[in-house]
């Protein structure tokens with residue numbers, strides 16, 4: 344398949360027959376066995392799967408952190424699987440934003456400065472103060488991470504990812520370190536940002552109820568991936584886990 348694999352402007356990322364096998368000495372661990380998927384622009388997608396199903400492995404591949412053993416990962420007319428290191432780094436910097444379970448903020452920088460670290464490497468960034476306003480933290484811009492709650496730190500990390508104006512924001516277990524109520528606020532924020540800004544958001548989680556928030560649900564198992572669409576999406580207040 345050639346560049347036409349991403350000719351559809353509604354598709355942000357497309358995987359074609361993606362395989363990943365980890366090799367350590369003589370031991371081979373096959374994790375992804377022929378994954379086909381599409382991430383649609385402007386949508387909130389949830390990748391769901393049990394522990395060990397390969398969610399982080401898949402996220403690392405579509406986020407340009409790792410490469411597949413076999414298969415194609417199409418984004419903006421390029422197959423990430425064959426990009427050299429320099430271009431893959433460029434893709435990570437310019438085209439994707441990451442939100443991790445443990446926030447990964449720089450402790451010696453204020454909330455605003457943490458967001459600025461991302462906007463300084465982006466082509467078309469948002470005003471960092473505006474990004475903090477979008478996540479409801481304009482009054483905390485001069486606070487350091489240690490002066491913020493877990494939920495607030497996660498909101499800073501969401502502002503940091505969003506402020507790059509990336510093609511896709513990837514969130515790996517974004518509520519994993521938060522209590523249920525704070526987690527619900529973070530999910531509510533992600534759905535609101537998707538609706539208000541049109542940001543394409545992918546949430547990776549083992550928490551099945553989160554799938555109710557999504558336009559598209561990608562269910563990853565040892566046997567492959569199945570995609571379903573929600574005809575009615577729940578709001579974060581309606582879900583519990």
Ligand SMILES: Nc1ncnc2c1ncn2[C@@H]1O[C@H](COP(=O)(O)OP(=O)(O)OP(=O)(O)O)[C@@H](O)[C@H]1O
Nearest residue numbers: 365372374392393394395396397398399400401549
């Ligand atoms: N670098 C590696 N070398 C060898 N095996 C690995 C490596 N990274 C992951 N694995 C294996 O790949 C499988 C999938 O791991 P992965 O972290 O992608 O799953 P996951 O669905 O994200 O799990 P969890 O929800 O527990 O984080 C696991 O069996 C894991 O042991």
